[in-house]
Amino acid sequence: MARPRKFDDDEVIDRAMDAFWTNGYFNTSPAQLAAATGIGKGSLYNAFTSKRDLFDRALSRYDAIGAEFAEQSLAKPGTTREVVAGFLRSLVEADLAGPVRRGCLAVNTSVELAGQDPEIQRAVQRMQQHTIAALTDRIARGRRDGDVDPDVDPRGYAEFLMNTIVGLRVMAKTNDAPMLHRIIDSAVAGL
Amino acid sequence: MARPRKFDDDEVIDRAMDAFWTNGYFNTSPAQLAAATGIGKGSLYNAFTSKRDLFDRALSRYDAIGAEFAEQSLAKPGTTREVVAGFLRSLVEADLAGPVRRGCLAVNTSVELAGQDPEIQRAVQRMQQHTIAALTDRIARGRRDGDVDPDVDPRGYAEFLMNTIVGLRVMAKTNDAPMLHRIIDSAVAGL
DNA sequence: CAAATTTTTGTCCTGTAGGTCAAGAAAGGA
DNA sequence: TCCTTTCTTGACCTACAGGACAAAAATTTG
Numbered sequence: 001m002a003r004p005r006k007f008d009d010d011e012v013i014d015r016a017m018d019a020f021w022t023n024g025y026f027n028t029s030p031a032q033l034a035a036a037t038g039i040g041k042g043s044l045y046n047a048f049t050s051k052r053d054l055f056d057r058a059l060s061r062y063d064a065i066g067a068e069f070a071e072q073s074l075a076k077p078g079t080t081r082e083v084v085a086g087f088l089r090s091l092v093e094a095d096l097a098g099p100v101r102r103g104c105l106a107v108n109t110s111v112e113l114a115g116q117d118p119e120i121q122r123a124v125q126r127m128q129q130h131t132i133a134a135l136t137d138r139i140a141r142g143r144r145d146g147d148v149d150p151d152v153d154p155r156g157y158a159e160f161l162m163n164t165i166v167g168l169r170v171m172a173k174t175n176d177a178p179m180l181h182r183i184i185d186s187a188v189a190g191l
Numbered sequence: 192m193a194r195p196r197k198f199d200d201d202e203v204i205d206r207a208m209d210a211f212w213t214n215g216y217f218n219t220s221p222a223q224l225a226a227a228t229g230i231g232k233g234s235l236y237n238a239f240t241s242k243r244d245l246f247d248r249a250l251s252r253y254d255a256i257g258a259e260f261a262e263q264s265l266a267k268p269g270t271t272r273e274v275v276a277g278f279l280r281s282l283v284e285a286d287l288a289g290p291v292r293r294g295c296l297a298v299n300t301s302v303e304l305a306g307q308d309p310e311i312q313r314a315v316q317r318m319q320q321h322t323i324a325a326l327t328d329r330i331a332r333g334r335r336d337g338d339v340d341p342d343v344d345p346r347g348y349a350e351f352l353m354n355t356i357v358g359l360r361v362m363a364k365t366n367d368a369p370m371l372h373r374i375i376d377s378a379v380a381g382l
Numbered sequence: 383c384a385a386a387t388t389t390t391t392g393t394c395c396t397g398t399a400g401g402t403c404a405a406g407a408a409a410g411g412a
Numbered sequence: 413t414c415c416t417t418t419c420t421t422g423a424c425c426t427a428c429a430g431g432a433c434a435a436a437a438a439t440t441t442g
Contacts (some may be wrong), residue, residue: 002439006438029430030431041430042433045432050430050431051429051431
């Protein structure tokens with residue numbers, strides 16, 4: 001019927017996500033996106049309407065990856081406190097692993113754009129809700145298992161942990177592993 | 192001897208700080224800075240070497256303001272838990288008050304630049320240390336007053352609170368007051 | 383093979399970022 | 413009063429952001 005695409009959309013979105021993640025939205029130019037994805041600027045604008053559209057898709061992709069990771073991580077064996085602490089630690093370790101501290105794309109985006117842009121604000125909210133829901137479920141299960149004090153409100157504690165995670169991913173830009181791990185220990189002490 | 196400046200440097204820095212705070216570093220142009228400060232672009236570049244230099248000074252100014260606010264706020268009467276909670280609440284309320292959610296300049300800067308720029312990274316660290324020190328002092332005093340459990344490590348808890356604050360100032364971009372206040376309550380429960 | 387359709391490449395375009403510079407203006411000193 | 417010095421204004425400059433578009437290329441259908 002017509003000439004087929006030479007590239008896979010999802011792969012392009014993945015690479016674009018990396019570029020946005022490392023440099024931020026404003027500081028990533030179409031030229032950089034073309035270089036990062038390996039396709040011409042023209043093809044990019046043909047496949048995706050605009051830089052903003054591509055960014056929106058990259059955010060969705062990030063959401064999907066993050067939601068699955070949380071799911072997997074929280075399904076591991078162990079007490080609630082151990083599992084939750086392990087989840088937070090793995091996030092921090094991922095932050096510290098790379099040569100450049102890119103943090104969390106959702107947090108970066110929230111800081112850079114959510115204050116001005118309601119659509120972005122909603123996207124970030126959705127992502128947070130996914131994590132909060134996963135944490136809530138795991139804590140509720142802990143309560144059923146007798147693993148967590150019945151006084152703990154699963155949803156409330158999950159929101160508190162969400163806030164801790166967001167903090168950690170910013171703090172990871174300027175602090176070392178021991179301090180971050182101490183913070184995690186404090187945060188899960190109530191479980 | 193020579194023609195004197197028509198403007199006060201500190202006032203210009205204050206207004207520049209506001210512009211950077213609202214729009215971020217990359218997304219604030221020299222033209223905007225000129226408009227925000229009320230002086231010509233040429234004068235700006237005469238008085239300050241570069242956009243970056245002006246930003247550095249704005250950061251210093253922000254640090255000074257923040258440090259004094261923390262000092263004042265934590266010196267208020269009340270139990271340690273009350274005073275600390277009041278401090279966090281006042282930060283959150285400031286975030287929610289404005290028409291545009293600009294968050295915390297230090298956090299914004301950390302997210303936007305600290306990953307790539309070691310100088311910025313150190314500046315952010317300094318600011319965090321000021322807040323951590325103020326919180327540590329207040330908690331230590333609480334322990335002496337018999338107000339705080341002796342098992343609490345002042346410095347460790349201060350670091351944890353610092354992380355909570357950073358989280359809150361990001362979460363304030365996408366969440367409402369009740370949730371943020373619940374998070375604060377959870378965070379001070381260990382005091 | 384021709385036609386129709388969609389992609390790719392590369393050129394082109396407008397606006398703005400970030401900054402420079404030359405000219406004139408405002409002070410104090412000789 | 414004129415000179416020197418520093419400040420201000422505004423024009424100017426180069427590079428790139430973000431995107432539009434035309435022409436050529438690749439595929440399926442008839």
